[in-house]
Structure formats: C-alpha cells, structure tokens
Amino acid sequence: MPPEIEALALEKTYPRPWWPRARRREAPRTALRGVSFEVRAGEVVALIGPNGAGKSTLLRILSGLLLPSAGTARVASRDVVRERPECRREVGAALADDRGLSPRLTARQNLRFYAALYGVPAREVEARIEELSGLLEARRLLEREVRTLSTGEKARVVLTRALLHRPRVLLLDEVTRSLDPGAARRLRTRLLSDVAARGAAVLFASHDLAEVEAVAHRVLLDEGRIAAAGAFPEVRPTAEAVFAAVPREEG
Template sequence: MPPLEVEVVALEKTYPRPWWPWARPRGRNEAPRTALRGLSFEVEAGEVVALIGPNGAGKSTLLRILSGLLLPSAGTARVASRDVVRERPGCRREVGAALADDRGLAPRLTARQNLRFYAALYDVPPPEVDTRIEEWAAALEARRLLDREVRTFSSGEKARVVLMRALLHRPRVLLLDEVTRSLDPGAARRLRTRLLSDVAARGTAVLFASHDLAEVEAVAHRVLLLDAGRLAAAGTFAQVRPAAESVFAAVPREEA
C-alpha cells in the first residue's frame, strides 16, 4: 500500500470577526465565519485527488492550511508525515503549491532569476538547477518566458512560472488551486492529461481544486466534494457526481 502523504483529521478553521470598524458593513455586527468543519480525509503517494464544491466551500482555505500559509483552528493535518503546525518549516519544504492569486514572483526579475532564487530557498543542488528549469519549461511550454521579466507576463504566462516554481524542488505533495483557470483551453487540456499524470507517476501526491468537472473527470483518481466546509461526498468522479449536481443546483446562480 502506498504511504499516506496527506492526512487530515477533524480539521476546522474559523475566521474571527474583523476587529477594525471600517472592515464591517455599516450597521452589522458580523459573527466569526467558519470555513472548515471537522474535515477528514487522506491522500496516498502517487494519487491525484480533486477538490470540488461551490465558492465558499472551503477549498482554498484547506489548501492554504496544508501549504503552511494558514493555521487551523482545531484538528490536525500532516503533509509528508509532518505536522503542518508543529513542523511547519520542514512541512513547507515537502510541498509544492500553486495557489490562486499567487504574488510570490518578483516582477522585475526574469522567470529564470525567480526560479533560481526559489531553487536556492528549497536547497535544490546547484548543478541541477538549470537542468530542472529547462525540464519544466519544456513540459509547460514556457521556454520563451524564461528570460523575460515577470512584469511583462499575462496571467496565463505567470501561472506557468508559478507551476514551475511549485515543481522545481520535486515535492512529495503538490497543491494546486484553480491552476488551469488562467490558461487557454488547449494548454489546460495538455496540463491535465500529461503533466499531472507524469507528476503522480513519480510518486507525488496531488491535491487540486477545480470548478472544471471535465478536468476533474479526466485526471482525478478520487474526488472530494466540499459543501459549507464539510465533506459532502468522496469517491470516484462517477460516485460523487450525483451529490455534486445536487450541491451545485442548490447554490444561487450568482454564487456558483
């Protein structure tokens, strides 16, 4: 049996009420907002697991906790056998994350300079850095971007570099949040059918959030359906689909 690379047990996250008055709508006394409610699941090495659910279901919050950017309010989470709270620095070294609205690239440096900087942070052996950069640039059709400044990139071009950064240190766990949203349809299709499969074949556990059910059906070994912070269903795409259709049908059109 493959080792467990992600273990989540009774995970909860509550965002406190804003304490500064100008952050609250006039005349309203906002209660704390609970984003995750007793969430439990596991992901094995080499497994590709999709997170689906309506906006506000807790997908991005979960990925940010697993990547070490947020602390949970209760429960436990382990990534690559490390506790995301007690062993936070070591945990982050085992994770590659490409999250929504990522601002981690220096705009006046080239893509190559950015990637070399992150390679140093993650202790990639110096003789291997440029080889790995070229490898992932080829896989993501991004060679033409390497020596351009990041500030000149479109959102789709920036997404490719963020993906390269996430993969550069060969993480044990890859976390992706709407990663194909900024890519053109052809590039998105090639990413989901080739890249994710190749990464998983190397033993990396992949957990990705997506609203694109065709993408989920094409690459996910399992699907986790979140609804209001709870795990509403889990299984293959075919097993989860009826519950997913019910959840999405209940969401007002402007929120879906």
C-alpha cells in the same frame, strides 16, 4: 506506508473583522467544519465544490500558510503546525492569486532563487528549469521580466516553481483558471500524470468536472466538510446538484 496527506477533523473559523468600517453585525465565518481525509503517494485527488466551499482555505492550511482553528493535518508525515518549516520543504504549492514572484526579475531568475531556497543542487537547477518549462509550455517566458507576463503566463511560471524541488506533495488551487480551457486541461493532464508517476501525492481544486473526471483517481466534494468522496461516477449526482446551487464567496 502512511499517507502523504492526512487531515483529521480540520476546522477553520475566520474571526469577525476588526477594522472600523466592518459591518458590526457580521459574525465570524466558518470555512471548514471537521474535514477528514487522506491522500497517498501516487494518488491524484480532486477537491471540487462551488465558490465558498472552503477549498482555498484547506489548501492554504496544508501548505503552511494558514493555521487551523482545530483538528490536525500532516503532510509528508510532518505536522503542518508543529513542523511547519520542514513540512513546507516537502510541498509544492501553486495557489490562486499567487504573489510570490519578484516582478522585476526574469522568470528564470525567479526560478533560480526558489531553487536555491529549496536546496536544489546547483548542478541540477538549469536542467530542471528547462525540463519543467518545456512540460508547461513556458520556455519562451524564461528571459522575460515577470511584470511583463500576462496572468496566464505567470501561472505557468508558478507551476514550474512548485515542481522545481520535486516535492512529495503537490497542492494546486485553480492556478490554471487564467488559461484558455484547452490549454488548462492539456497542461494539467500532462502535469498530473507526470507528477503522480513519480510517486507524489496530488491534491487539486477545480471547477472543471470534465477535467476532474479525466485525471483524478478520487474526488472529495467539499462544502466546509466532506460532503461526498469516491471515484467521480460515484459522486457525480452530488457534484452536479451542488454546482447547480447559488455560488458563494470563495473560502
């Protein structure tokens, strides 16, 4: 069977800022440089690297929110550029700084809206909301308006939304970083185990090396390109060296 996520020589360069106050000598910024990898069904792959390594850019391209400058990517056997609408229906994405929730609706109302958007059968919507909110410790949030939720509470709702339509591919970008370390690790460990057991492909970005070691089947170390790939013990020396470097801005 073909992989659920397939990237081939992906590149992304952000153009020079055009607004009047931008620094005139600021050059275009390259976030991805020829990134190639695969993720198969039931596999949990971690994407690690310091701020500015291109993790967010890569996940946004795979989720259909950004266009690559060069190269190709396929998700659930669909081209992320030519078949963007069909591709996005197969993806569950919980990205950093997600603003997709309506603040004056309750969490439950938001989830119902997205369930309808993704074609979840009406008779299954409430059961799925209850099941997932229980898994993600979010049931107490369902009747509250989103504008009253903390950043960490919103993250739980975003994760629930990402899983409602039982996607073939799950993309996570530091979405639990607003939770305390114990809760983040507990939720993501339970979540990834459950999703992978259903046969979905999971690609998640994380700065928590202990968490990556505990839950990932394979690790991609990204510095605008795949600097190293393999089981965590194989890439640990490279990972520790990279994280010891000076942080950069997130890409």
